Amino acid sequence: MSGRRFGVTLLLLFAMNVVVLWSLREGPDVGPIRPAAAAEPETAQQREEDFIQRVAAMSLEELEESLAGPELTVTFAGQSGSANEYPNRIIQVLADRRVARIFAAYLDLAPAEADRRAERLFDTWLAEHDRRLEKTIARYRVSGGIELTIGAHHSNHAVAAAAFLVSRYCPPSTLIEKVERWQELGSAATAKVANNPLPVNPLEYDAGPDSLVILNLSLLMLQQYLAAAEFEAIVRDQIRLPWPALAEIPLRTWATPSHMFGGVRAKGVEPRPEPPVLARYRMVRGWSQIGANTAEARNGVIRRAVAAVRELEDAE
Known part of the structure; x- marks a missing residue:
């Protein structure tokens, strides 16, 4: 190849490279390139609305099986104003939309069927809770820590939810028997992790x-x-609790938005209508609110309350 032809070839190759590089730099004519828009973070309200839709779509059996799944309103309900008290688990149960829907569904059943279903639900979840506790304890013996991912906290919530339904649809003798079994299970589990360096047993709240x-x-x-009058008299005279210290806690319908639960409204904002209520219960929010700040005082209150329930059992 002559020197002239070689020079022309190099010139052509250079020109082609310039064109290719320029085209790569510019790219197709699609306008300015912008970074992909970040997905909007899901808000608490969106999560709540999604959960309401899921609850609406569930069958009764699916609702009963889902009670150990976490829910946002349950997490924040029942928090104590005292750093020395656990959250109020029954208030958390009443804030659970699944419980509200199950409660309403049981109302439509024959009393004997609602009784049978509530009792079976408790037995099912207590067995599952036992399984999760055993798994938690086995892991604890290996690692020395409690693994929250096993879900004993949530299964204990499910047992509490079932116990609430038992208190509504079953006789007093059934509630007493179920709670005693739950206590026995919890005591056995906490005893298995008693030798730990923590000041509080790590399963104290989640076992029973x-x-x-x-x-x-x-x-x-x-x-x-x-x-109502007889109940108030027993609370005052037999259980010996200050009646004004008992809070009235509603069980609202399952589709009630959480933003309607509060009673405070800003100036100039129209008052919200009262959300529908399935039931209202008088209960104790926390031990500090009734002055029972020692184990001895609390045990005395519990003994008197359970004795009052046993009297109902005797009258059956």
Whole structure:
């Protein structure tokens, strides 16, 4: 190849490279390139609306099976104003939309069927809770820590939800028997992790019913069987609780938006209508609100409350 032809070839190759590089730099004529828009973060209201839609689509069986799944309104309900008290689990149960829908569905059943279904639900979830606790304890013995991912906290919520339904649809003797079994399971589980360096047993709240749960379930059962005046008299005279210290907690319909739960409204904002209510219960929000700040005082209150429920049992 002559020097002239070689020079022309190099010139052509250079020109082609310039064209290719320029085309790559410019790209097709699609306008300015912008970064992809970030997905909008899901708000609490959106999550709540999604959950309401899921609850609406569930069958009764699916609702019963889903009770151990976490829900946002349950997480924030029942928080105590005292750093020394656990959240009020029964208030959390009443804030659970699935519980509200199951409660309403049981109302449509024959009493015997609602009784049978509530009792079976409790037994099913107690067995599942036992399984999760055993798995939690086995992991604890290996790692020395409690793995929250196993879900004993949520299965204990499901047992509490079932116990609430038992208090509404079953006789007092059934509630007493179920709570005693729940207590036995919880005591056995906490004993298995008693030798730990923590000041509080790591399963104290998540293994069985805490003392406030037992008190409030007793109060719920008494309200189910007694007229309002008689219930108040037993609370004052037999259980020896200050009546004004008992809060009225509603069980609202399952589709009630959380923003309607509060009673405070800003100046100039129209008042919100009262959300529909399935039931109202008088209960104790926290031990500090009734002055029962020692284990001895709490045990005394529980003994008197359970004794009042046993009297209902004797009258059956």
